[in-house]
Amino acid sequence: MLLKIKKVKGFEDLPTPKFMTTGAAGMDLYAAINEQIILKPFERKKIPVGICIELPKGYEAQIRPRSGLTANFGITLLNSPGTIDWDYRGEINIIMINLGNENFIINKGDRVAQIVFNKVETPIIEIVSEIGETSRGINGFGSTGV
Template identity: 55%
Template sequence: MKEIKLAIKRLEHARDLPLPRYMTEGSAGMDLYAAVEETLVLEPGEIKLIPTGVAIELPPGYEAQIRPRSGLALKYGISFVNTPGTIDADYRGEIGLIMINFGNRPFTINRGDRVAQMVINEIVKAHITEAEILTETERNAGGFGHTGK
């Protein structure tokens, strides 16, 4: 497993919250905490921006992906509108979570709740070349569901 240095800045409004961390030795993602000032309720179908109270400094060539926590998704239908969300290496602002409640009952978010996970990935940049013809494959232009159920 490759390791990199990740600088994390705890913002002033989150001094009492833990820094993101891996909850087990084998975790791919580190948990992020809700830095809400007061308890808030996410109604069914509602979208809200949830602050995390942290900003990061990724090395060039890396991104952070923000993903839902599987337990919240299964038990309550909580996810993110832009999942996975991408934090670029040159972004230095607070990480915000665009949460949505796909469930059928209100979901309460308390200060310090673990509400997301952040996974660090290495990035490959593509060199773009325009082409008149693309090589053929067995699938070719077969789209959604082209191989059956």
């Protein structure tokens, strides 16, 4: 898979997204902001990450929280995972929320999220009057235990 990355004007100095280890599934994304942002408890803000991407047809990118921010500070992402469709060409933004008890400060270049790539299948839709049965059936939330 070839991923084309375009840096947003004014943020060319931010690090290029990269895998931090050879086994990493996601690449880190960096806050593309000019002024410090203070995220108060239970406040949410849209944070740009300074890149546009060109995915090949048939792929998607998912934007996910960074586990260290969540575990250590209660910082996570709304709409998670966020989906970037293959035909989107605008700047990627994330929606951060502070679920912690203290203000959280975001500075230019902070690692704020990660991006993971997946192949996507487009199904052929068939409308039917019945669907196959399983042992679970229609049992939903909590039906398999705690």
